[in-house]
Amino acid sequence: MFESKSGFFGKYAEEVSLNPNVGSWSWLLHRITGVILVIYLFMHLFALSSSTAGADKFNTWISSLQTPLTHILEIGLAAVVAFHLLNGLRITVADFFFMTKPHKTLFWVAMIIFLIFMIITAVVFLGRAFSH
Numbered sequence: 001m002f003e004s005k006s007g008f009f010g011k012y013a014e015e016v017s018l019n020p021n022v023g024s025w026s027w028l029l030h031r032i033t034g035v036i037l038v039i040y041l042f043m044h045l046f047a048l049s050s051s052t053a054g055a056d057k058f059n060t061w062i063s064s065l066q067t068p069l070t071h072i073l074e075i076g077l078a079a080v081v082a083f084h085l086l087n088g089l090r091i092t093v094a095d096f097f098f099m100t101k102p103h104k105t106l107f108w109v110a111m112i113i114f115l116i117f118m119i120i121t122a123v124v125f126l127g128r129a130f131s132h
């Protein structure tokens with residue numbers, strides 16, 4: 001007999017385990033990346049607001065962030081943005097152009113573009129990370 005899972009993460013696990021296919025996983029990843037983007041947006045605004053302390057202080061602080069670790073974290077941020085953007089476009093195309101039937105194919109097309117983008121991003125940012 002099916003037992004309904006409880007708790008915040010239990011509900012998500014249930015949602016995916018009931019229908020473990022591309023549609024469910026992409027929905028979950030879209031939500032996770034969306035929430036990360038909202039958190040990042042606030043961190044970004046907080047970081048930029050420090051410019052009110054003056055150009056010199058801001059430039060010194062921004063320069064201190066140019067470390068190998070931050071360049072590696074930037075690869076993660078690029079992955080989050082790229083996934084959300086490409087999957088968001090896939091959802092929009094499927095919804096507006098009556099393409100819900102081939103939504104799985106659209107997902108893999110989006111993932112091929114994602115992979116190409118990530119390879120280029122990794123080459124550029126790892127180059128920066130190890131040039132310090």
Ligand code: HEM
Pocket residue numbers: 027030031033034035037038041084085086087088089091092
């Ligand atoms: C880069 C361009 C973006 C595109 C093309 C895009 C596209 C979308 C689409 C189509 C949805 C609806 C998903 C659905 O109906 O299932 C969505 C949801 C969402 N987006 Fe974006 N988005 C973008 C940028 C952003 C940014 C910058 C943020 C945060 C600051 C964000 C946060 C969210 C959140 C929190 C959701 C709700 C997810 C959910 O309820 O599962 N998005 N996005």
